[in-house]
Amino acid sequence: MAIRRGRGVAAINYPTGMNLGGDPTQALVHSTPTGNFMVTLSSVDLGQGMKQIMAQICAETIGVPTDRVVVDTADTDTGPHCMGTFASRGTHRAGNAVIQAAKEARQVMLEVAAEELEVNASDLETDGQGNILVKGAPQKSISIFDVALSAHFKRGRSISGRGMFLIPRSHPEKETGAMKPSTCYAHACTVAEVEVDDETGEVTVLTVKNVFEIGRALNPKMVEQQLVGGSWMGISHALYETTEPYYPNRDHGGTDFNQYLMPGPGDLAETEIIVLERPSADGPYGAKGPGEMCANPQIPAVANAVFDAVGVRIDTLPITPERILRALKAQAN
Amino acid sequence: MELRKNYFADVRKDDLHEIGQPRPRSDSPGHVTGKTAYFADRNFPGMLHLKMVRSPHHHARIRSIDTSEAEKHPGVVKVLTAKDVPHNVYTILILIQVGPEDETVLADGKVRWKGEAVVAVLAETERAAQEAAAKVKVDYEVLPAVFDMEEALKPGAPLVNEYHGQNYYLYDSGECRKVRFGDVEAGFAEADHVLEQSYQSSPIEHAPTETTGCVVVPEGNDRFTCYTNTQAMFFTLDNTSIILQMPGSKLHFVGGTVGGGFGGKVDVIVEPIAILGAKLTGRPVCFIYSREEEMQISSPRAAEKVIIKDGVMKDGRIIARKVTGYTDAGAYSRHSPYGAQKGAGHYPGPYTIPNVWIDTYCVYTNRTPSSAMRGFGVTIGDFALEVQMDKLARLIGMDPLEFRFINAYRDGDMKAHRQPTEGAALIECMQEASRVANWPVAEKYMAMSSYKNGA
Numbered sequence: 196m197a198i199r200r201g202r203g204v205a206a207i208n209y210p211t212g213m214n215l216g217g218d219p220t221q222a223l224v225h226s227t228p229t230g231n232f233m234v235t236l237s238s239v240d241l242g243q244g245m246k247q248i249m250a251q252i253c254a255e256t257i258g259v260p261t262d263r264v265v266v267d268t269a270d271t272d273t274g275p276h277c278m279g280t281f282a283s284r285g286t287h288r289a290g291n292a293v294i295q296a297a298k299e300a301r302q303v304m305l306e307v308a309a310e311e312l313e314v315n316a317s318d319l320e321t322d323g324q325g326n327i328l329v330k331g332a333p334q335k336s337i338s339i340f341d342v343a344l345s346a347h348f349k350r351g352r353s354i355s356g357r358g359m360f361l362i363p364r365s366h367p368e369k370e371t372g373a374m375k376p377s378t379c380y381a382h383a384c385t386v387a388e389v390e391v392d393d394e395t396g397e398v399t400v401l402t403v404k405n406v407f408e409i410g411r412a413l414n415p416k417m418v419e420q421q422l423v424g425g426s427w428m429g430i431s432h433a434l435y436e437t438t439e440p441y442y443p444n445r446d447h448g449g450t451d452f453n454q455y456l457m458p459g460p461g462d463l464a465e466t467e468i469i470v471l472e473r474p475s476a477d478g479p480y481g482a483k484g485p486g487e488m489c490a491n492p493q494i495p496a497v498a499n500a501v502f503d504a505v506g507v508r509i510d511t512l513p514i515t516p517e518r519i520l521r522a523l524k525a526q527a528n
Numbered sequence: 529m530e531l532r533k534n535y536f537a538d539v540r541k542d543d544l545h546e547i548g549q550p551r552p553r554s555d556s557p558g559h560v561t562g563k564t565a566y567f568a569d570r571n572f573p574g575m576l577h578l579k580m581v582r583s584p585h586h587h588a589r590i591r592s593i594d595t596s597e598a599e600k601h602p603g604v605v606k607v608l609t610a611k612d613v614p615h616n617v618y619t620i621l622i623l624i625q626v627g628p629e630d631e632t633v634l635a636d637g638k639v640r641w642k643g644e645a646v647v648a649v650l651a652e653t654e655r656a657a658q659e660a661a662a663k664v665k666v667d668y669e670v671l672p673a674v675f676d677m678e679e680a681l682k683p684g685a686p687l688v689n690e691y692h693g694q695n696y697y698l699y700d701s702g703e704c705r706k707v708r709f710g711d712v713e714a715g716f717a718e719a720d721h722v723l724e725q726s727y728q729s730s731p732i733e734h735a736p737t738e739t740t741g742c743v744v745v746p747e748g749n750d751r752f753t754c755y756t757n758t759q760a761m762f763f764t765l766d767n768t769s770i771i772l773q774m775p776g777s778k779l780h781f782v783g784g785t786v787g788g789g790f791g792g793k794v795d796v797i798v799e800p801i802a803i804l805g806a807k808l809t810g811r812p813v814c815f816i817y818s819r820e821e822e823m824q825i826s827s828p829r830a831a832e833k834v835i836i837k838d839g840v841m842k843d844g845r846i847i848a849r850k851v852t853g854y855t856d857a858g859a860y861s862r863h864s865p866y867g868a869q870k871g872a873g874h875y876p877g878p879y880t881i882p883n884v885w886i887d888t889y890c891v892y893t894n895r896t897p898s899s900a901m902r903g904f905g906v907t908i909g910d911f912a913l914e915v916q917m918d919k920l921a922r923l924i925g926m927d928p929l930e931f932r933f934i935n936a937y938r939d940g941d942m943k944a945h946r947q948p949t950e951g952a953a954l955i956e957c958m959q960e961a962s963r964v965a966n967w968p969v970a971e972k973y974m975a976m977s978s979y980k981n982g983a
Contacts, residue, residue, distance in 0.1 A: 204967065205914035206932050206958055208878035209906060215869060216624045237761045240555070241789040247553045255546040269784020271761050279760025281794055281900060323545035364624070367869065369700055372707030372886065373946040376873030384957035386965035406960040408953035411540070412531060416550035419529040428902070432732060433911075438828045438896075442730035443675040443856075445586065445642065445895060450820040455733060468529040469960055473536040473953045473978075480547045481540065487903045494907070495914030499928070502918065512729040512911060 196394035200401075203499025206384040209488030210377030211478075213282040217364030220284075221275035222292035224253060224300045225355035230325070230343035232257055232300070234266045237274030238289045243486060244417045245285050251414060252290045252479055256297035257304070258321025259339060283484025286413065287378070290479030292358035299356025307346045307354065308337050379475035381483040382408040385426075385492035387464075391504040393523055396516030398501060400430050400464035403493055408471040410483030415470075422468045422489045429493025430464060431457045437513050535956050555785075566785055567755040568816055570743050576605055578805055578815035579657035581647035581664045582825070583639035586673035586894040587686065590637055590646070594665040598649060601663055603656030606809050608648040610636035613804060614773035617691070619861050620796050623766055630691035631860040631897070633771060633801055639668070640688055640859035641894055643825045650805045650813060673894035677833060677854045680893050688859055688892040697857070697865040697890035705872040709944040710883035712839075715848025719839025721923055726835045727912035731828035731856075734901055738787025740826055741816030742798050744806040752803050753780045759789040764796050771800040772807070779803070791900035795827055795862055827899030830864060831856040834912035839883075840920050844934040848883040849876040853909065855890050858897035863904070865890045870905030873945050877913040878954045879935040884944035932958060933973040940980040952978035 212218050223235040234253045240246045250264040257264075268274055277289060302316070308327040309316040312335060320330050327342060329335040346352040367374035388402045405426050412418040435456040440447045449455030474481020494512070502508050507522035533542070542548065558564035595607045610616050613633045622629060635646040647664045651657035672686045679685055680695040688695050699705050716722050742756040758764040761781050769776045786793065802815040817826060832855050839848035853871050857864035868890040875886045903910075921931035933955065941949040955978045962969050 202965075202967075203918065204929050204932075204961065204965075205910070205917075206878065206936070206954055206961075207910045207914065208937075208952075208954060209903075210870075210874065213866075215873065216621075216626075216866065239759050239761060239784050239786060239789075241759060241786045241793075244553050244555070246555060246784075247551065250554065251546045251549070251551060255544055258545075261546050261549075261551050269761055269782065271765050271779070271781040274761070276762050277760075279758075279763050279794060280789065281759055281791055282904070367701070367705060367707075367872070367945075369702075370706065370708065371946065372701075372705065372709075372872055372944070374873055375947055376870060376945060379951050380878075382878070382953040382957045384954070384961035386961050386967060404961065404965045406957045406964065408535075408957050410951075411548070413547050414549065414551055415529065415531060417553065422529065425902075432907070436732040436735075437730040438733050438823060439730050439831070442728075442831050443677075443893070443895075445675060448824050449733075450823050452735075452819075455735070455823055457735065467964065469964055470529060470531050471535045471953060471956055471960060472531065472533070472540055473951060473956070474540050475951050480544065487906070491903050491907050491910045492914070494911045495918070498911065498915050499918040508915070508919070510725065510727045510912075510915060512908070 199391050199393055199504040201500045201504025202386060202388045203496045203503055204386050205492040205495035205499065207488060207492045208380040208382050209283065211287050211379050211484035212284040212362055212377055213278065214362050214365045214376050214378065218278055218284060218288060218362040220277040220288040220292045220360055222289060222296045222358040223275055224296040226300065226343045228343055228347045230339040232259065232264045234264060234293055235274050236268040236277060236289060237271055238277040238285060239269050239280040241280050243421055245280065247417065248286055248413055249289060249293050252293045253297045256294050257301050258323055259325055263325065283487045286482050287478050287484050288360050290482060291360035294479055296356040296358030300354050303352055303354045304342055307350050307352050308342045310350060311337050311342065311345055378477050379483050381485050381488045383488055383492045385496040387493060387496035387500045389497060389500040389504055391501055391519065393505050396519035398434055400497060402465045403430065404467045406469045407485060407489060408473055409485040410475045410478050411472045411481040412470055413480060413482050418470060419468060421486060423466055425489030426466050426493055428490040430497060433494040433497040434514055532960060564785060566738060566787060567743055567757050568741060570755050572745055572812040575812040575814055576650045576652065576805065576809060577654040577657045578802055578813055579649050579661045580645045581661045583635065583642055583644040583646055585639060585668055585670050586642045587671040588639050588668040589671060590635060590639065591667040591669055593647060595647060597663040598660040601656060601660035603652040604649060604660045606650040606805060608634065608805065610634040615771050618771050620767050621863065621866060623763065626865055628691050630689055641896055643896055648801055648805065650809060675893050675895060677856050677891040677893060680891055688894055692892060695892045697861065704887040704889045705869045707872050707884060707886035707944050712848045712850050712883045712885040715883035716839040719847055720842045722839050723920060723923055724837040725916055725919060727915065729832050729908045731831050731898060733823050733828055734790040734792030736788030736790060736792060739817040739819060739822040740793055740798055742802050743814045744802045745812045746806045746810055751778050751780055752806055753782060754799055754803055756781055756783045756799055757786045757793055758783055759793045764799055767796040768800045768803060772804055790902045791904060792826055794900050824896065827862055827897050829901035830867065830898035832908040834909060836912055836916045838916065838920055840924060842924055844924065844926050844931050846879060846881050846935050849881045850885040851875045853888040856898060857890050857892055858895045859892060860897040862897050862899040864898055867900065867905035871909050874906050874909055876944055878937050880937045880941040927969065929958060929962060929967055930969045930973055933969065933976060938978050
């Protein structure tokens, strides 16, 4: 009886969005009298930070710092329609809608600035700090604060925009299954290293090295929180979680966190995250949806590492000590 | 975390001001100081608590329901049964024309899974609602139940759901969603090795920090405000409008601050009945799942069975792949017909294989209805595919990572569902994994590229 070490690899891709149902989301953007910008949506922030990302996308497109943008979302009296936050679609779909709305608002903003500066709107650019400058003559400028005041009280213009992003529904062809199930794909490759105690069947995940390709990391710190969390969830899925431990038997289902097992802080693997960015053709600033795929590759990587360690295949999830011991026993016989 | 900017630098401009910056989240201070308001932080004078009477049986006919004792229980204000729900038989994907309506808000004549909602009790306190629920008498005639997907698909199996008429979802393509590409049998005949393996998962729980729920307030203007942690505002509003036969203009949903979803809050379960309770009592109503309900009543990830048969050549090329996938929907559809279909669009994984045959089934059994979860229709498929890849590599004596390079998809490759590959990056992920995990592969693989005609 011994502790045995093994490693396994898995490589995956993941579709962004819900093309097989039709996938629309809308956004509205408007400026306040002092040149702050309000993004109005009905999309839901599940805790992953969607509001923050929409603020950064709007800020980038308008040309202001992110702290000048406020996101008002998930109120059906004010926000235009969004399908919902699922299918790795939130950032991609709502982000595209916000860009379209923000572009329209930006155009009005530049037109008002052009009137104030007596130049053509096409000759203007933003500095990203809250100012509008004449290209090639940056000393000739106006603050967005003053442009918004002018629009509201002098020029009678609404600095606002409407955004709509729709992926039309793809109906799979009956006989061949020809379909367009996604817009773009995120990618991952994970290498997991485990120790398996062949006396107890216990698995310890020592290290998990994840490489994710996500289009573009719109906010790297938030990407990190999602990818690290997803990696933990993948390991939990592989080794611990089930509401029906002896499926298809309905008994023995956990009803609280004492009975429903998940890895605790002491069970965390040393986790490494590497991010590659190949911008997607249709994503907001090239982003893809990494929210779901980041929890997938750890599962087969751990399963393959367990085989590498002790030479038995556990093809049923979760890979519990009981299943490993039964397989070892069957192998010995 | 590290960003590796050297990959794809030729197709990416890094000249942005706000995008790509690690700005602090504006909601973080509220979260970590306990100031963020979630739906359940709202409390209204006179608010009632809703508790469900649930089926103790996996499959049973309801002979009678007696609520008289429950109604007399101190603190009870209203007891609801199926006849109180205007449009009691519904299905959420009807909004995208995926029918038939197959589920009841409150059971009517039959229960099809252990835990199914039968009677709703509204009372002044959570305790009174719980105690009164225990006094509801339901007379059941227990029916044979089926839990195993293969058993459910056999002729003569107990029929789980009469609205379908058979124990699988009927697609326009028949009993399963199909993908047909090339000639898979010719591929198997030509292959040096054929390997068929079966993979199985069990249901798992989303385990959000915040359980599913809502608080409903009847407003003075004949409208209802519903504070909810749904993942989809209008999806929930529009389904509620159908179930309650109430114009959408009467409904105002407020949400968007959610303590974790992971796909577990897209089923439209708590809102319609809570709004109905508020309408019939004229009082605010809260309906919040206990942790036990969250774990055993709310939809889990479906159990899946995946059978993969591959034909592989000694040089590492996979030339045929046949996948049969079964998704255990439990007793009702919810999102499962979509998930099974999404699986059909995902196989054979990120590999270019000339001959592919996919069948994915959505199967009904007498268990808690499953539904969406992070990785819906894909996660278990990826587990099966990637363990299968490991077995194939070992079968032909090849390094598992190198074996994947040989089969990895690249830009322009035609997928089985007949879309050309665009924006591929699997090869680069594997190259970086090789480096970071110190898992060396032959130089020719490190020189490959996902670009069209990449080396």
